[in-house]
Amino acid sequence: MGNGNTNRAIVLFSLAILLGVFLLPTPEGLSVEGKNALGIFLVAIILWTTNSIPLSVTGLFVIVLLPLLNVMASKDAFALFGNKAVFFILGAFILAAAMMKTGLSKRLALLMLSRFDRTPRRLLCSIMLTSALLSFIMPEHAVAAIMFPVVGSIADSLELEPLNSKYGTLLFLSMAWGAIIGGVGTLLGGARNPLAIGLLEESAGMSITFFEWCVAAIPIVFVMLGAGFIVLNLFFSIDVQDVKAAKTVLGRELESIGSMDIVEKKTAIIMTLTILAWILFGTDVGLAVIAILAAVSLFVFDILTWDDVESNVNWGIILMYGGAIAMGSALAKTGAALWISNLVLDNGYLTPLLLLIIVSLVSIFLTEGISNSAAVAILLPIGFSIGDVLGINPIAMVYMIAIPAGLAFILPMGTPPNAIAYSSGYYEIKEVILPGLILNFTAWIVFIIMALVYWPLVGINIT
Amino acid sequence: MAEINTVLVAFSATSIHRNLAKAALDMAEEQNARLIILNVRDKNMAEKVARVTKDQGFMGRNVVEKLAADIKKDRDELITQRLGMVEEEAAKRGIDFETVKVKGDFVEQVIEAVEMYGVDVVMVASSSIVNDIEKKIDAEVYSFE
Numbered sequence: 001m002g003n004g005n006t007n008r009a010i011v012l013f014s015l016a017i018l019l020g021v022f023l024l025p026t027p028e029g030l031s032v033e034g035k036n037a038l039g040i041f042l043v044a045i046i047l048w049t050t051n052s053i054p055l056s057v058t059g060l061f062v063i064v065l066l067p068l069l070n071v072m073a074s075k076d077a078f079a080l081f082g083n084k085a086v087f088f089i090l091g092a093f094i095l096a097a098a099m100m101k102t103g104l105s106k107r108l109a110l111l112m113l114s115r116f117d118r119t120p121r122r123l124l125c126s127i128m129l130t131s132a133l134l135s136f137i138m139p140e141h142a143v144a145a146i147m148f149p150v151v152g153s154i155a156d157s158l159e160l161e162p163l164n165s166k167y168g169t170l171l172f173l174s175m176a177w178g179a180i181i182g183g184v185g186t187l188l189g190g191a192r193n194p195l196a197i198g199l200l201e202e203s204a205g206m207s208i209t210f211f212e213w214c215v216a217a218i219p220i221v222f223v224m225l226g227a228g229f230i231v232l233n234l235f236f237s238i239d240v241q242d243v244k245a246a247k248t249v250l251g252r253e254l255e256s257i258g259s260m261d262i263v264e265k266k267t268a269i270i271m272t273l274t275i276l277a278w279i280l281f282g283t284d285v286g287l288a289v290i291a292i293l294a295a296v297s298l299f300v301f302d303i304l305t306w307d308d309v310e311s312n313v314n315w316g317i318i319l320m321y322g323g324a325i326a327m328g329s330a331l332a333k334t335g336a337a338l339w340i341s342n343l344v345l346d347n348g349y350l351t352p353l354l355l356l357i358i359v360s361l362v363s364i365f366l367t368e369g370i371s372n373s374a375a376v377a378i379l380l381p382i383g384f385s386i387g388d389v390l391g392i393n394p395i396a397m398v399y400m401i402a403i404p405a406g407l408a409f410i411l412p413m414g415t416p417p418n419a420i421a422y423s424s425g426y427y428e429i430k431e432v433i434l435p436g437l438i439l440n441f442t443a444w445i446v447f448i449i450m451a452l453v454y455w456p457l458v459g460i461n462i463t
Numbered sequence: 464m465a466e467i468n469t470v471l472v473a474f475s476a477t478s479i480h481r482n483l484a485k486a487a488l489d490m491a492e493e494q495n496a497r498l499i500i501l502n503v504r505d506k507n508m509a510e511k512v513a514r515v516t517k518d519q520g521f522m523g524r525n526v527v528e529k530l531a532a533d534i535k536k537d538r539d540e541l542i543t544q545r546l547g548m549v550e551e552e553a554a555k556r557g558i559d560f561e562t563v564k565v566k567g568d569f570v571e572q573v574i575e576a577v578e579m580y581g582v583d584v585v586m587v588a589s590s591s592i593v594n595d596i597e598k599k600i601d602a603e604v605y606s607f608e
Contacts, residue, residue, distance in 0.1 A: 055518060093523075149537075310523075316518075420512055
């Protein structure tokens with residue numbers, strides 16, 4: 001976010017664009033509502049990419065612009081705040097809040113980390129794997145925040161010297177990259193994943209279950225973890241001989257949190273039952289219903305208070321995701337998305353394979369500069385329409401955009417896990433640009449190969 | 464080379480480069496000069512990370528505040544420990560030294576310290592800021608990346 005004057009200038013610029021689009025004659029093949037929806041879409045793109053106002057406020061702005069410009073009745077626009085995906089995300093954040101409040105997430109992290117053998121490489125592997133596995137059950141940003149002090153105490157115990165210790169860099173990057181990669185594995189790792197499903201439901205009337213997402217994404221996670229680990233070890237050599245001190249510190253930390261109390265046990269049981277319910281009954285009962293039931297049970301069993309929820313959940317999330325879904329819905333229903341896709345296809349040659357290659361590349365690099373949810377909100381509505389013309393399965397399109405949108409490794413301040421790792425002070429920006437770029441390309445290639453080879457094996461066909 | 468009475472070595476946040484510290488200590492010892500160890504902290508780092516986590520990660524106030532506190536504590540401990548090592552070495556070599564901790568823009572704080580302490584030579588880690596500093600002061604500026 002820039003300074004106040006720059007931000008105001010950007011907002012004014014976006015409004016000038018909107019006014020320009022509003023006053024322009026309607027192009028052939030596009031309705032007036034469609035043209036206005038495109039104008040609002042441009043405003044959203046400018047504001048989401050520049051962050052000149054908070055992402056959530058842009059979502060709110062979109063919701064009011066839709067009825068103002070006759071794109072959608074206000075009743076319909078505001079109703080999209082109540083989308084199932086928004087409530088699923090809300091429930092998932094409340095569950096994560098309970099795991100953090102009770103200390104269950106930290107215990108899980110310490111338990112997983114304490115299983116490593118006493119070699120420096122295995123410790124790194126264990127940090128990466130722990131971050132990734134925790135990101136299967138809670139937001140990757142929360143995982144990085146939980147892991148940061150733990151990894152910090154490991155670095156301290158090994159007496160690593162910031163900027164002079166490659167192993168220090170390896171420790172924090174393993175934490176960040178593990179959380180980022182793990183965040184694409186389930187619907188809980190990143191809110192962009194349920195957002196993509198919400199957009200799918202609004203645009204194509206189809207859905208993806210919790211289990212289906214896991215089947216499509218988790219194997220990709222493990223292959224990418226391997227790739228990430230190799231890239232890390234190629235760029236940063238291990239410059240410590242022994243990590244026994246880390247084992248001692250982890251043991252001490254585990255000892256200091258004591259044995260599981262009843263509240264933590266109740267949280268673990270609710271979390272386990274919720275995940276099982278999402279897998280077994282998600283289709284019949286609905287993911288959002290289960291998420292909210294789980295959230296309610298946290299109050300019934302005295303695990304959370306409303307104050308805990310208020311201080312652990314950022315309510316802006318509802319506005320951001322509600323606005324993004326409303327935007328996607330407006331683009332689909334007014335035919336604006338189809339008009340853009342025709343424009344793209346009339347002026348270029350595209351095949352389903354080429355689209356997979358281009359869309360995933362754009363997604364993976366767009367997310368470097370903007371929030372990954374904003375990347376999904378911008379790309380997916382257009383992706384559905386182009387895919388529709390080319391005969392691409394909308395479910396495959398969700399994966400083609402949402403999974404790469406979670407994989408940002410280059411810019412240290414680009415995503416929360418990277419920013420948290422960078423704040424450790426162990427490395428400088430210039431040291432991670434090239435490894436991050438290489439991992440971005442590697443992740444892109446791995447993703448394409450998995451989409452072409454693995455997905456058909458589990459019944460996900462691109463066309 | 465003109466007489467060197469005061470050498471200033473500037474570190475940012477946790478960036479205590481070993482080579483830079485050694486070069487500054489060597490010069491101060493050789494020239495029998497006073498050594499100013501300047502630590503400029505980016506006062507916004509913890510806040511910047513907290514803001515990214517809040518705005519993009521939609522984490523709640525508690526998580527963000529705890530994270531910011533963890534980052535701040537980590538960096539505070541780190542810098543105290545690292546500066547301590549430079550101070551210890553300076554004392555061992557019998558160098559007259561003073562440690563100055565400030566917050567704010569790195570280049571601005573270096574220029575301010577140069578004027579305040581009458582510095583003859585400035586040593587920094589990054590070559591990219593040498594020109595910015597040199598333009599505004601009379602002292603010589605070296606970088607040790």
